[in-house]
Amino acid sequence: xxxxxxxxxxxxxxxxxxxxxxxxxxxxxxxxxxxxxxxxxxxxxxxxxxxxxxxxxxxxxxxxxxxxxxxxxxxxxxxxxxxxxxxxxxxxxxxxxxxxxxxxxxxxxxxxxxxxxxxxxxxxxxxxxxxxxxxxxxxxxxxxxxxxxxxxxxxxxxxxxxxxxxxxxxxxxxxxxxxxxxxxxxxxxxxxxxxxxxxxxxxxxxxxxxxxxxxxxxxxxxxxxxxxxxxxxxxxxxxxxxxxxxxxxxxxxxxxxxxxxxxxxxxxxxxxxxxxxxxxxxxxxxxxxxxxxxxxxxxxxxxx
Amino acid sequence: xxxxxxxxxxxxxxxxxxxxxxxxxxxxxxxxxxxxxxxxxxxxxxxxxxxxxxxxxxxxxxxxxxxxxxxxxxxxxxxxxxxxxxxxxxxxxxxxxxxxxxxxxxxxxxxxxxxxxxxxxxxxxxxxxxxxxxxxxxxxxxxxxxxxxxxxxxxxxxxxxxxxxxxxxxxxxxxxxxxxxxxxxxxxxxxxxxxxxxxxxxxxxxxxxxxxxxxxxxxxxxxxxxxxxxxxxxxxxxxxxxxxxxxxxxxxxxxxxxxxxxxxxxxxxxxxxxxxxxxxxxxxxxxxxxxxxxxxxxxxxxxxxxxxxxxxxxxxxxxxxxxxxxxxx
Amino acid sequence: xxxxxxxxxxxxxxxxxxxxxxxxxxxxxxxxxxxxxxxxxxxxxxxxxxxxxxxxxxxxxxxxxxxxxxxxxxxxxxxxxxxxxxxxxxxxxxxxxxxxxxxxxxxxxxxxxxxxxxxxxxxxxxxxxxxxxxxxxxxxxxxxxxxxxxxxxxxxxxxxxxxxxxxxxxxxxxxxxxxxxxxxxxxxxxxxxxxxxxxxxxxxxxxxxxxxxxxxxxxxxxxxxxxxxxxxxxxxxxxxxxxxxxxxxxxxxxxxxxxxxxxxxxxxxxxxxxxxxxxxxxxxxxxxxxxxxxxxxxxxxxxxxxxxxxxxxxxxxxxxxxxxxx
Numbered sequence: 039x040x041x042x043x044x045x046x047x048x049x050x051x052x053x054x055x056x057x058x059x060x061x062x063x064x065x066x067x068x069x070x071x072x073x074x075x076x077x078x079x080x081x082x083x084x085x086x087x088x089x090x091x092x093x094x095x096x097x098x099x100x101x102x103x104x105x106x107x108x109x110x111x112x113x114x115x116x117x118x119x120x121x122x123x124x125x126x127x128x129x130x131x132x133x134x135x136x137x138x139x140x141x142x143x144x145x146x147x148x149x150x151x152x153x154x155x156x157x158x159x160x161x162x163x164x165x166x167x168x169x170x171x172x173x174x175x176x177x178x179x180x181x182x183x184x185x186x187x188x189x190x191x192x193x194x195x196x197x198x199x200x201x202x203x204x205x206x207x208x209x210x211x212x213x214x215x216x217x218x219x220x221x222x223x224x225x226x227x228x229x230x231x232x233x234x235x236x237x238x239x240x241x242x243x244x245x246x247x248x249x250x251x252x253x254x255x256x257x258x259x260x261x262x263x264x265x266x267x268x269x270x271x272x273x274x275x276x277x278x279x280x281x282x283x284x285x286x287x288x289x290x291x292x293x294x295x296x297x298x299x300x301x302x303x304x305x306x307x308x309x310x311x312x313x314x315x316x317x318x319x320x321x322x323x324x325x326x327x328x329x330x331x332x333x334x335x336x337x338x339x340x341x342x
Numbered sequence: 343x344x345x346x347x348x349x350x351x352x353x354x355x356x357x358x359x360x361x362x363x364x365x366x367x368x369x370x371x372x373x374x375x376x377x378x379x380x381x382x383x384x385x386x387x388x389x390x391x392x393x394x395x396x397x398x399x400x401x402x403x404x405x406x407x408x409x410x411x412x413x414x415x416x417x418x419x420x421x422x423x424x425x426x427x428x429x430x431x432x433x434x435x436x437x438x439x440x441x442x443x444x445x446x447x448x449x450x451x452x453x454x455x456x457x458x459x460x461x462x463x464x465x466x467x468x469x470x471x472x473x474x475x476x477x478x479x480x481x482x483x484x485x486x487x488x489x490x491x492x493x494x495x496x497x498x499x500x501x502x503x504x505x506x507x508x509x510x511x512x513x514x515x516x517x518x519x520x521x522x523x524x525x526x527x528x529x530x531x532x533x534x535x536x537x538x539x540x541x542x543x544x545x546x547x548x549x550x551x552x553x554x555x556x557x558x559x560x561x562x563x564x565x566x567x568x569x570x571x572x573x574x575x576x577x578x579x580x581x582x583x584x585x586x587x588x589x590x591x592x593x594x595x596x597x598x599x600x601x602x603x604x605x606x607x608x609x610x611x612x613x614x615x616x617x618x619x620x621x622x623x624x625x626x627x628x629x630x631x632x633x634x635x636x637x638x639x640x641x642x643x644x645x646x647x648x649x650x651x652x653x654x655x656x657x658x659x660x661x662x663x664x665x666x667x668x669x670x671x
Numbered sequence: 672x673x674x675x676x677x678x679x680x681x682x683x684x685x686x687x688x689x690x691x692x693x694x695x696x697x698x699x700x701x702x703x704x705x706x707x708x709x710x711x712x713x714x715x716x717x718x719x720x721x722x723x724x725x726x727x728x729x730x731x732x733x734x735x736x737x738x739x740x741x742x743x744x745x746x747x748x749x750x751x752x753x754x755x756x757x758x759x760x761x762x763x764x765x766x767x768x769x770x771x772x773x774x775x776x777x778x779x780x781x782x783x784x785x786x787x788x789x790x791x792x793x794x795x796x797x798x799x800x801x802x803x804x805x806x807x808x809x810x811x812x813x814x815x816x817x818x819x820x821x822x823x824x825x826x827x828x829x830x831x832x833x834x835x836x837x838x839x840x841x842x843x844x845x846x847x848x849x850x851x852x853x854x855x856x857x858x859x860x861x862x863x864x865x866x867x868x869x870x871x872x873x874x875x876x877x878x879x880x881x882x883x884x885x886x887x888x889x890x891x892x893x894x895x896x897x898x899x900x901x902x903x904x905x906x907x908x909x910x911x912x913x914x915x916x917x918x919x920x921x922x923x924x925x926x927x928x929x930x931x932x933x934x935x936x937x938x939x940x941x942x943x944x945x946x947x948x949x950x951x952x953x954x955x956x957x958x959x960x961x962x963x964x965x966x967x968x969x970x971x972x973x974x975x976x977x978x979x980x981x982x983x984x985x986x987x988x989x990x991x992x993x994x995x996x997x
Binding site for chain 1: 407410430436444447448453454456470512
Binding site: 397398504505506507534535536537538539540542543546561562563564565567568591601602603605606607608609610622623 | 829928932
């Protein structure tokens, strides 16, 4: 284990990371957000969703450094008396969870379809790519809205909350798979004609084995970069959907929900309720994007 | 006289390189077929090395791939030990496949960069046998020693080896399930001269030890002179001459073979006056009519321009040339 | 007579994260006016780097760390870019391996030729164009007057290489550096191109530095040859002597490992092991771990090029002290 870690630390990519201030900063920021959000149970000073601890009398308190602020509500409270800092931590967790889950699902669908498309060629390839093309001409939000709408209509009202998360994750994932499929297909087309694949065919290895054991490990490189970029997009898509009210249910608000709630109070003076969740969202997406950009550049000369 | 191990009769492989269907319909363009191989016939006897030489576009690499089943046949017949090659893709075809293997030109692309060497060499065993993991490791060690590498190398990755060593790994992989016939597609063209010597010596040793039969593809006549028992010369998808090695080099019959031999710069040929070959290899998509060599041939006549020559015996050589047939060359 | 090109103690280094790699280490040789010097070696020996250093096209982070390159007595290794650009083309021409990338696909062949001529020689555009047609015709391209207005993609591979040669000779350089000029071409075309290069350079009195791994080409084209190994010159001398009477054990091994169409040997000479990587060059003579005639001092002292018959070899076997003791 230790040897493997040491080997990784000595690798070119780790060395490049140590020399890129932006990458280090972005990683640190992301780490803080991850620890804060997934460890919300321990880090957050309050639990804003435990109704027994929420004091209605503490509603609409400004951040701690303002005149009326209180020290135990660091960033102020919302209209229900919920601590904003804690709400942001829990909300970030929801955003991250949904983002990561939809990216993983999207990757799975996209990689498999891209591999099959590139390796099989012919009509299968044409069919899958046309489906991808058609889907790409719709904005992701629209697709997500569509799927969400269909799900709501198809499922009885009392089940909505139960299926909200899976449907949301599924919707965002479905909106994102064509990118992976296209990238993987392109790489597969190249790898398919490489001599090690021909060698496997001469040996008599079955096609599915060639696809998943030979070609797949060699086409995953660009997918990694795509995934980091997609994570940022997924988080924003979820935030948008939640902002529009068709994302997460109100019992598990994400950053988007919080922004929406705060929006109503923006012009009546309680700016903190929307600004702080918004800032948190920006920081999250920014760190993911910066890391993704750096990764793409760092991996590039080696890809050549 | 036992049957030859490999029999190829009038084998052809055409590739459809037409423009896409829509474009053809709209612009009225015709189908375009690339005749990569257009009717070659030859035999390979058990234990011998047949070399195929030719320049770009001659089809020798395509023939190599046809012989291991990577490409199907557009026309003609290929038999291995009496059985048609097409049987390989059928249900019982596994056993046939085990007996022929291939070594590729590019030592960097022919090994999966993400797999360890041990896994790479063991792949044929995994596909064709029921050997246990221990048995496989033992066999991989044995194979590595046989090709001059260290058994401990099986835990490393291809990029940790040089080009020559990678070719040895390719050879070890090809030998994993004891094939009888190896198709070698320019196995040393990408290697330095001194490394090439090592690999060629190794291949000769292995042939002797294991009784292998080789089809050796190359564009380098000096290498061919060193390894081959018989040589086949190809030009634009057709076989123009097949002869025993010494005969081909001492008494080349076909005008193309002669020009090729004259044109090759040789380390011992300093100061030799030579007639440079005229012209260049034509575009394979649009080959000349009749005998495809006629635009560059000093003996071309009207018959050559109209009619493609048929292979016939001339001494111990098989030649496809009107001029040779008519005694003009 | 002083040499046209003199390379003295050239050292080229590449700084990397794991330390500085010395790709060329104390390389010295000279080329006389009008002669053809072949530079042979296997991959990693440094022959292309030598050519690149002379033309001034060494890719950063590689840099010339020590030594001098003199063209007609004048130093060219330390010139600023602008001046080097004028030297390149006017005094040194270049022919590279891949004719596809050596020509700009967007301009006609005539335009590229004329541009080179006008940049380096004192001529008007129409004079330059006429000269371009002459040059093209002299390389054996039929219907030069029509083809001068064709684009590179309208020529075949061999024809393109002829155009590249014409381009290299367009400004009447004194030296042409040709790096693997025939490797990417078909075998029957190789002979044509080599013939052409020889003939034109003889006609124009141009010296040629012919870099290649193909000994056959060297045997038929070069006057002298330098054999490189691990960034150093192992042997240099008249071509027939180096090939048939090699003085350095590496050269002997190399010549023995090349299959020839004359005669037949059962086994090719095999030098065990392989050329050391740049970060693992042994002390003393770089070849000593693989050498069958190794002396004790070979592992500690690096030999300079010393006289050995009609050639010079970097090998202690030819040192006076060794020969007296033997």
